[in-house]
Amino acid sequence: MYKWLAVILACILIAAGITGCVYSKAMTPVKKARDAAEARLKSETDIKSVDEFYLYNGSSTYFVVIGKNSKGKETAAWIPENKKDEVHVKKMSDGVSKQDAVNKLLSEKKPKEILGVRLGMEKELPVWELSYLDENSNLNYYYIHFDSGKWWRKIENL
Structure with missing residues (x-):
């Protein structure tokens, strides 16, 4: 034993x-x-x-x-x-805080789970990149301008 x-x-x-x-x-x-x-x-x-x-x-x-x-x-x-x-x-x-970026995502989308929030740079513009799973567990990316807080781009249903 x-x-x-x-x-x-x-x-x-x-x-x-x-x-x-x-x-x-x-x-x-x-x-x-x-x-x-x-x-x-x-x-x-x-x-x-x-x-x-x-x-x-x-x-x-x-x-x-x-x-x-x-x-x-x-x-x-x-x-x-x-x-x-x-x-x-x-x-x-x-710029826009991390929490404000998350709040914008929550107000516009209904994520099942937020996977990550990080700063990045696209075309010389600083952005917040938010990755999340939707209600169907599809991977999505949501980008918000760091300076203005406006939506820039989204990639959905991966």
Whole structure:
């Protein structure tokens, strides 16, 4: 009886170890991207601390960082993957909050579940990207302009 228990416990530990290794390997590119974005952030912006990090893959890839600047103001930076392109920086108070973006989605759609809310950049315009499941469990994306709070685009029924 104890031998079976030891074998099962050993299998669980081995499976957990393998899962941890796979996860670590899978996250390596994201960690490298974050490190590169933070290095560029420090050299090109006034943001001193990083509170949130988003990897946004739209028409172009952006690393989006939300943090505090030297005056303690919450600020967002959109860092393009292409190092030749300009970093965009805006105070969070100058745009629509994450909660306001979610409220707009809730007032216009009836999502069964909101999967994610993150900042991105499309055609030089900062946007909130909201991903959600509708009542039929279809994946949908809803985009709102960060500056104005107006609807920009939606991708439905994926």
